[in-house]
Amino acid sequence: MSVWLTRIVPDPRCTETRRDLAGTTAGNLHRRLMSLFPDQAGPDPRARFGVLFRLEDTPAGPHLLLQSTHQPDLARLPADYGSSLSRPLDDLLDALKPGLTIRYRCAASPVRKPGATTRALYNLPAVVPLTGAHADEWWTRQADGAGLRPLTLHSLPLDAARSTRPNASGTTASIRHARVRFDGTATITDTDLLRRKITDGIGRGKAYGCGLLSIAPARSTT
Incomplete structure (x- = not known):
């Protein structure tokens, strides 16, 4: 089983990005990330796809780290949401x-x-x-x-x-x-x-x- 790490650098000019990152509300961000995985995945899709995430404060602004046991479909992000890249953690x-x-x-x-x-x-x-x-x-x-x-x-x-x-x-x-x-x-x-x-x-x-x-x-x- 491969483990994937995805880094998303949100673009603050994007309305949907600002909504997902607003305050300390985590529900919007959770739903956004789960939208990157297959639908109809059973009663607990987060556990099925091993989805974990953390928002990191960096000098360049917030970065989002997403880890999963299924490669996320980054094409499902809004076109102007920000930059993103996935890589496997298998070697590590x-x-x-x-x-x-x-x-x-x-x-x-x-x-x-x-x-x-x-x-x-x-x-x-x-x-x-x-x-x-x-x-x-x-x-x-x-x-x-x-x-x-x-x-x-x-x-x-x-x-x-x-x-x-x-x-x-x-x-x-x-x-x-x-x-x-x-x-x-x-x-x-x-x-x-x-x-x-x-x-x-x-x-x-x-x-x-x-x-x-x-x-x-x-x-x-x-």
Whole structure:
């Protein structure tokens, strides 16, 4: 199974681009990206095609990273949406081996889910977003489960990913995923786990720009 990485550089002059990137609303962007894949793909097309994405702030403006296990049809983007390019990640994934030092980046939604007794005692919601040292501890556990041993870690709180969706009563429910970006270096301990987490993503909110784990060989300091 091939894994594809697509970089889209949106053109801010395009009306549809501006709408997709407006504020922190992630629903429009999710629908845009899913439109690049075959229709009628079952109950969970995002999972079927392994779609994960992250919006990156760069000195040249926002860039969109899209990862998938099916090559996206970039011709489905509006003609003036911006520039785009897809490439397979097979060579990178095939080169992974235990002991290799890599750089990583992941914008994820770190949370904990307290038990019913704890929720009642402290009047907590079912899902509690984590920040600061608690978020870093969460990431360290996730990295271990992804076949990585972190060597360095820098975390940066991001704006929450927000969207809406209809519910069974016919009204609209608000969706909010707190986000933290984790950057650093790590040593690979298990290549199979790492490949699986790269394709599956990490944590909650994968349809809203969370969970894409990006890696690259660490730069040599010698």
